[in-house]
Amino acid sequence: MLWDILVSILWFMLLFSWIWLLVMIIGDLFRDHELSGWGKASWVVLLFVMPWLGALIYMAARGRSMNKRAREQAARNERELGRHVRRVAASAPSTADELAKLAALRDRGVISLQEFARAKERLLGTQPAGPAGSGVGSSSSSTAVTPRGA
Secondary structure (H helix, E strand, C coil), X not given: CHHHHHXXXXXXXXXXXXXXXXXXXXXXXXXXXXXXHHHHHHHHHHHHHCHHHXXXXXXXXXXXXXXXXXHHHHXXXXXXXXXXXXXXXXXXXXXXXXXXXXXXXXXXXXXXXXXXXXXXXXXHCCCCCCCCCCCCCCCCCCCCXXXXXX
């Protein structure tokens, strides 16, 4: 009984290992731009006709270049992620930019000092130590800053 369970676990591990190796090898085949289509097809046929032997032959013949292509792909992915992060970070306005816009609105008289203080609190995520009921730091149901006279 125990022996049957251990043998089943061994066969499952071998099957899982072969499937994982097959996926890695086929992924490497299609990542390689130097190998012709017929060469790729030949490797795939060999892998399905003689699975373990085909995988061992592939690893012996192309193992180093497989590692090189995997490292190149990882470097490309990292560069693309860096570009994406820089693009997203550049498009989002900073807190300092938002504060400068609020100060400009306050200086032009578009918003009051209390509205400026509430908007600044929202941006900075702080609560001022103002007296209760002074309008500064009191919560309001509206979060939008509206210009005077509108």
